[in-house]
Amino acid sequence: MIDVLFIGLSLGSILLLVALGLAITYGAMGVINMAHGEMVMIGAYTTVMSAIWLGIGLIPSILLAFIVTALLGWLIERIVVKRLYGRLLDTLLATWGVAILIQQAVRLEFGLSFFGIHVEGLGPGLQNVTVPDFLQGAFSIGAVEINTYRTFIILVTAVLTLLTWYLMYRTPIGTQVRAIIRNPSMAAACGIDVDRVNALTFAYGSGLAGVAGVMMSGFKTVFPDMGTSMVVDGFMVVVMGGVGSLLGSVASAGILGEINGVVASVTNDILARAVVFGVVIMVIVLKPQGLFSFKGR
């Protein structure tokens, strides 16, 4: 039973890892960023590429991936998203287009494949990343075998969640972000540079996705389409948790992860995912504000 709960926790931490960035961009900025999954994918490719070209391992590429995806996110915000604030569904559609562009950029090796140039690590194929030795294998607590890498993911997720919480609730920039959530025009009137804060927030949310990508690359094959299903899962978590509530996202990621783990242990993975979708639908229908929500007007 404990091993099932651990798997649930591990699944939940992966969900949260992807959802954290969305909780920020969607929850705080009202942008449905369908390219978020592609940020995860770019993060994973950063790991692949830095192993091949720079010879650095998984751990150092965390920082690199954060920088790369944060920059990319910043660009997307400046070029596309900033023109669409207040048009929620349009952000969903436009970023879907962006997602396709990013996927194709990787698949076509930024267009170089047309000229017969192949960049190792890119292209339509599958890539794999080696995990450092000390994260491989398993250790046991009592009679229960615990996978080391999954534990590592749980820890990283916890650290990132705390960091995000700290940034949002204990720093001046976080206060500005939360002011913008409540009322963008009032925040602007109070002297907050809404443009700049929005761009930074979006970059941070994307950077988190990049880190998620590095983590994913350690136990999943890396390929250009890998982000598509993740973004959906991420949204389920954020919406179920309550838009704008970090705590809600943590709780719903945990709940969905455990449901997934438990149902999968008695049936199979496919049905477990179906049940997760069912739960999310029920929660949205019964409590459209999500499990936890601030009292908005």
Place this chain on the structure above:
Amino acid sequence: MIAKPIITKRRLDYLAYAVFIAGILLAPYFFDEFWLNRFAKYLVYGMLGIAIALSWGYAGILNLGQGLFFGIGAYMLAMSLKLASYTSLQQGSDTPVPDFMLWNAEPGALTDLCCINKGSFLWIPFQAQWFGVAMGIVLPVVVAAIVGTIIFRKRVSGVFVSIITLALVLLVRLVVIDAQPVTNGFNGLTDLGWFTVAGFEFDPYMVETYYLVAISLSVLLVGVRLLTETRAGLILQAIRDSDSRARYLGFDVPVYQIFFFSVSAAIAGFAGMLYVIVAEFASPTFMDLTFSITMVVWAAVGGRASLLGACIGAILINTIEATVSETEAFVEAWKAIIGLIFVLVVVFLPRGLAGFASDVADWALVRLGLRSREDVEAAADGVQPAE
């Protein structure tokens, strides 16, 4: 004011419909069977464009799970056609049995639809083709009515409707994949018989099949357009603009939303059936996330608020994709171009190609002195992208 010009915006609009319908009905004179078969598929996609424009543009409901109804329609007819296929009929029992059921049958199971596996009895009524056809419309409508009743009575709106419909299509997709003994799982239903009406077999590569699709599309296009011009269609648009105002004018808002949501589902289900007739398979990929969002892309590029625009958007994008798909690399590049076009359209041309065409028409009418500039500017100011 200009008194009753001969060329009005409305008449140009009708003219566009007429030209489009004439165009698709005359296509067989210019293309061979291979292209007609492909083109028929795109016309089916055009129907999906209409379904999206109806629910998104007119009702303000962005359904990101339209593939659910398309998939249901497709599977319902495909089950009937599967049983009518040569291989199913040759399984050595009184009733036809799909081949995949035999491959996976428990040793000693009776090779009959009643009991070859636990779920196979569901297939029994599908031996009659009319049943599959009926279910292809009825089931999407019933599902849409139930889902619509729940979400619209609960006053779920905007992006939450989109997320629920999205989650729902993915859920059903997983259930279909998981119910492998009954649905053939990932592989879907292939090796189908031909659709047959009164002894006439619709060979997917025959011009008659193309006409079946083209005429269906024409009727549908005109029918839905007329539907939007009824009082109910007007009230629906009013609800899109302000559901609470409509409510306080005495309209039971959810009833309207459920009705049009179901109509849109029926169109998608119907399109699913035609697709099966033309493409000869049904697969869980119809219920993929990508497909449902791709439909929205077509509609958005064509014009989310225009039935004809969304329909043409779907046909155009797919036709171009087919023409560039001669080389593998170009297919991928085309996808990137579509992504780019999509971003540009959403950001700069929210009303899509139809909106662009409408602006051009306005400009031309002003130039020809058939409409006053103030009129056009006033009208243009009022049009805002639907959310």
Place this chain on the structure above:
Amino acid sequence: MATAALTIDNIGVEFSGFRAVDGVSMIVDEGELRVLIGANGAGKTTLMDLISGKTESTSGHVYLYEDEITNKSEHAIARAGVGRKFQIPSVFKDLTVRRNLEVASCPSPSVFANLGFGFPRPSRDKVDATLELVGLAEEEGLPAAILSHGQTQWLELGMLMVQDPKILLLDEPTAGMTQAETQKTARLINELRGRHTILVVEHDMTFVREIAERITVMHLGQVLAEGSIAQIETDEKVRRAYLGSHGIVS
């Protein structure tokens, strides 16, 4: 003795312990124009919400003539004959002015009854007459989104008038209007006087003086006083409630 058009019997609502409206009773006679005044938070808009079904009451009853409409759904109350105009005007912005009124003029609310084209003669006549009355005949072909604030308010008023409701609830019909617009609105409402039963919530005392015959004053969720404008202005309780805010006579 006039017939009672709207009877409110001891109605109240509690939001998690807070009684926004606390046992309000009043009778509005047929053809009367009643003005509801009171400070912010007195419960005026909440009272309108309770009548029109936006908020469910936790106690009391509302009757429209003989029929009880307490806590029915919004559309049912609207169909029973209660027309509500909101503080922030809400119209169908992508539809033309005429279309807005046509929607209101639909003889039946049912979706299946409306699967036909065009509008019957009486509906069209009523739309034409209303366009004239609210002064939007020139603008009938324009989308509602480009109307000025005042015009939007009149359009919404027009949509209600097309429906010929038994009672009109107007929530601050002059909010945000210029002086000229306010005067036009006062003229409009005076024109409706006698033909319709009207309940108006208003802050603007100049406007109130122009239209009011009977005034109900609300304070902290209860009815403080009721009477003619002269009675209200001299009422001791009202003066005390407004002490510190220069009285209601601004």
